[in-house]
Amino acid sequence: MIAFDPHSPVIVGLVERLTVVPSEQVVHDAVLAGSDYSGIIAPDKGAVTRASLVAEAAVLPLFRAEKHRNPDTGKLDGFSCEPLPETGRLLVVDDICDGGGTFTGLAGATGLPKERLGLWVSHGVFSGRAPQLADHFGEIVTTDSYPAQQDVPGLRTVPLSPYLTKEIR
DSSP states (O other): OEEESOSOHHHHHHSTTOEEEOSHHHHIIIIITTOOEEEEEEOSGGGHHHHHHHHHHHTOOEEEEEEEEOTTTOOEEEEEEOOOOSSSEEEEEEEEESSOHHHHHHHHHHTOOGGGEEEEEEEEOOOTTGGGGGGTOSEEEEETTSOOSSOOTTEEEEOOHHHHHHHHO
């Protein structure tokens, strides 16, 4: 069995004969190669390992952001990001985008214009308010691992089959 960029490392230990295809090569080939990105942003604690691996593979600095969930309402708030460079484009790297709240909140916390922000998610559900991500990100890229539930302006979808078939051979 093959899994592309699983959300939790716990599943890897629970499934026998599971081959994991990480996202670093796909992000490099589909987004970073030939681009002018100068850094990677991990949007929350859960994304730090994944974003770190992409940053290391691309030899780019990693910047960390945080969010908080209000336990009473379940809503996200308290977005913050460590200081970012004054110039250059930055790529936010995570595994899943559903409604886009994390990324919209992060974009607001950075104060950067959309021309300086790109978004990579391995699995793009893109439900709810996800189309509004185009107001905050100049580039939005995902794979065809999950069909987008809404049209997101400018969304680019990368086919996974070349990366998965390498693992079958």
